[in-house]
Amino acid sequence: MAAFFKNLVKNKVMLFMVLPGAxxxxxxxxxxxxxxxxxxxxxxxxxxxFWASIVRSEWVGWDNFKFLxxxxxxxxxxxxxxxxxxxxxxxxxxxxxxxxxxxxxxxxKTMAKVYQxxxxxxxxxxWVIVGYFAFSFLSMDRGMINQILGWFGMERINWYSEPKxxxxxxxxxxLWKSIGYNSVVYxxxxxxIDKSLYEAAMIDGATKWQQIRNITVPLLSPIIxxxxxxxxxxxxxxxxxxxxxxxxxxxxxxxxxxxxxxxxYRGLKTTGEIGMSTAxxxxxxxxxxxxxxxxxxxxxxxxxxxxxx
Amino acid sequence: xxxxxxxxKDFHNVSRGWNAVLHxxxxxxxxxxxxxxxxxxxxxxxxxxxxxxxGYRLIPAxxxxxxxxxxxxxxxxxxxxxxxxxxxxxxxxLISLVMISLYAYAISRKSFRYRRFFSVFAIVTMxxxxxxxxxxxxxxxxxxxxxxxxxLILPLAMNxxxxxxxxxxxxxxxxxxxxxxARIDGAxxxxxxxxxxxxxxxxxxxxxxxFSTLGYWNDWFNALLYIDNPDLVPLQSMLMRIESSxxxxxxxxxxxxxxxxxxxxxxxxxxxxxxxxxxxxxxIFAYPFFQRYFVQGLTVxxxxx
Numbered sequence: 001m002a003a004f005f006k007n008l009v010k011n012k013v014m015l016f017m018v019l020p021g022a023x024x025x026x027x028x029x030x031x032x033x034x035x036x037x038x039x040x041x042x043x044x045x046x047x048x049x050f051w052a053s054i055v056r057s058e059w060v061g062w063d064n065f066k067f068l069x070x071x072x073x074x075x076x077x078x079x080x081x082x083x084x085x086x087x088x089x090x091x092x093x094x095x096x097x098x099x100x101x102x103x104x105x106x107x108x109k110t111m112a113k114v115y116q117x118x119x120x121x122x123x124x125x126x127w128v129i130v131g132y133f134a135f136s137f138l139s140m141d142r143g144m145i146n147q148i149l150g151w152f153g154m155e156r157i158n159w160y161s162e163p164k165x166x167x168x169x170x171x172x173x174x175l176w177k178s179i180g181y182n183s184v185v186y187x188x189x190x191x192x193i194d195k196s197l198y199e200a201a202m203i204d205g206a207t208k209w210q211q212i213r214n215i216t217v218p219l220l221s222p223i224i225x226x227x228x229x230x231x232x233x234x235x236x237x238x239x240x241x242x243x244x245x246x247x248x249x250x251x252x253x254x255x256x257x258x259x260x261x262x263x264x265y266r267g268l269k270t271t272g273e274i275g276m277s278t279a280x281x282x283x284x285x286x287x288x289x290x291x292x293x294x295x296x297x298x299x300x301x302x303x304x305x306x307x308x309x
Numbered sequence: 310x311x312x313x314x315x316x317x318k319d320f321h322n323v324s325r326g327w328n329a330v331l332h333x334x335x336x337x338x339x340x341x342x343x344x345x346x347x348x349x350x351x352x353x354x355x356x357x358x359x360x361x362x363x364g365y366r367l368i369p370a371x372x373x374x375x376x377x378x379x380x381x382x383x384x385x386x387x388x389x390x391x392x393x394x395x396x397x398x399x400x401x402x403l404i405s406l407v408m409i410s411l412y413a414y415a416i417s418r419k420s421f422r423y424r425r426f427f428s429v430f431a432i433v434t435m436x437x438x439x440x441x442x443x444x445x446x447x448x449x450x451x452x453x454x455x456x457x458x459x460x461l462i463l464p465l466a467m468n469x470x471x472x473x474x475x476x477x478x479x480x481x482x483x484x485x486x487x488x489x490x491a492r493i494d495g496a497x498x499x500x501x502x503x504x505x506x507x508x509x510x511x512x513x514x515x516x517x518x519x520f521s522t523l524g525y526w527n528d529w530f531n532a533l534l535y536i537d538n539p540d541l542v543p544l545q546s547m548l549m550r551i552e553s554s555x556x557x558x559x560x561x562x563x564x565x566x567x568x569x570x571x572x573x574x575x576x577x578x579x580x581x582x583x584x585x586x587x588x589x590x591x592x593i594f595a596y597p598f599f600q601r602y603f604v605q606g607l608t609v610x611x612x613x614x
Contacts, residue, residue, distance in 0.1 A: 007422055010422070011421060011422050011423060013497065013498040013499050014415045014418065014420075014421040014422075014423075014424075014498060015415075015423070017411040017412065017414060017415040017498075017499075017502070018411065018412050018415045018416070018423075018427050020407070020408045020411065020412075021408045021409070021411065021412035021431070021467055021472070022412075022427065022430065024408060024463070024466060024467045025430060025431065025434055025467065025469075027447060027452065028444065028447070028448075028463070028464060028467070029433075029434040029438060029439070030434075031439075031443075031447045031451065032438065032439025032440070032443035032444040032446075032447050033437070033438075033439045033443070034439075034443075035439050035442070035443025035444075035446050035447060036439050036440065036443050038442065038443065038446070049450050049451065050446055050447060050450040050451035051451075053446070053450065054446075099335070099338070102331050102334060102335055103335060105322075105323050105331060106328065106331055106332060106335065107322045107323065107328045108328075108332075111332065111335075111336075112335070114339070115335040115336060115338075115339040116339075117339075117596075117600060118339030118340065118342050118343045119338060119339050119342050120342075120600055120603075121342055121343055121346070121596070122342050124523060124527075124592050124596065124599060125346075125527070125589065125592065126526075126527035126528075126529060126545045127529075128529050128545045128546075128548045128549050129545075129548070129585055129588065129589055132349060132548070132581075132582070132585045133345035133346070133348075133349060134345075136345065136348055136349055136352060136365050136582070137345070137348075139364075139365070141364065142360065142364035142365050142578070143364065143365060144348070144364075144365055144367075146364075147364050147365070147366075176341070176342065179338075180342060184603075184604055188604065208323050208327075240530065241529075241530070245549070261441070264440065264441050264442060265441060267442070268441065268442050268445060268534075269533075269534075274442060277442055278440065278442045278443065281439075281440030281441055281442055281443070282440065284440065285437055285438060285439070285440055288437075289436055289437045292435075292436050293436070309432050
């Protein structure tokens, strides 16, 4: 015990340095973990605060989970979260790598910089702004797309109440926002490839296409694999802003726009089903945790330095 | 000779025709990324009545500054939101830089006995979290931060991922030998951090600072959860609230000279778009900085200890 205190004193400057951050983690990350116990309770808000609300709520065991999984909602939100993320990961990967290779092959580096600057812009905008952008195209009576349809004598479409278009819209908007950013990541590692490899290939008479296929892509594959696995590890987490702001929280679209995160939010703010929403959140955390651990394990096997931990 | 040099340069590159095609693809995509913003700017300068008959047009029949005039005359709520956003961005970025740089430094030092414990303490938060509702309960009920600016600042202040990036940055850009020699000269840990480590890691701090600035500027989620008081609404969140109705401004406008008839002739659609433009402009101006340090940050983050 005395040795312990002696060590504390010896490390006091460092301990003082981690203190603010550690307190933050305690309140914003570790205390909420205690709060997840609500998933097993019939939550009743108490005026006496956080602890009283948790302690006084009745213990119901797995009932919240049973109820959650007996509804269609659990299936819908899981399906939407998984399939949208899969589409984002794989279409996004192909397009960003293609765009990075394309940019690296351009003659005239000034123009390449200009293009890159344009592509990077959407990444810096909030989903609220992007929601407005989408609205300027999709608005029923004023939007650009309906006007164009009008020129061709086609019927106007009420975009915000037609679920069938939304999987495409959401994938498109997400790719629009993320490709520029991701292609910069890949471009940075293409720039790091040893130029003499290409010179050697050219002397051997390799075409540009062969160089890309046999030099660029193989040398990019470690970073491609790592970025993809890390994204797969987060496949159970949806981008709340995309699914909440872009469809303008339109109720008729929930079937195709509701994901785990929006479901939990609505449970908290709209429907008030706290216990069940916490259960959905815990379900997300647990499955998400398993996926992160597995993907990190795989990343570690491939390249120790790129693993998260 | 010049001819030969040009030839060999051409030899490295794709053919002229292909190059044109590639330029076209990259150019079109790049334009598509910027186009919606240009479109919204055009809408904001369109006459409201023209909008009602023609819809959103690239080349409106009649231009108008009415929307901006309205926003500036009656938009004290816009100004206040700007103020809130600027305040939380400045204070938040400062707080998070201090906390993150200190924490990252401590766990990067081998002489710190508890470095493993505190590394794990941070990393665990990346892997498992309590989720939205328990966090909401802690912030609103336990800490009582609902309807305070702290609810907009504190939840975004720390991030284990930034700690890891900065720790890597310290270990690659601050040579161990410098720290050792300072220690031999009798410098304390805090002095070393302040006088040697921080100045050497300015690019890393700039990257984290910009990530953080952008996070605060674009945040609407915490306001959605924690803020009901219209005086504390940040910019992005205000844009959400006016989405359904411009009445928000009317309610909160101190400008009582607006008569009922004046209220009816408010340029609703265009002034909404004008606010979107005004909220985006600072990002467009800061863009060159952002872009430079983000690319740098990406390459920094890619190298790990």
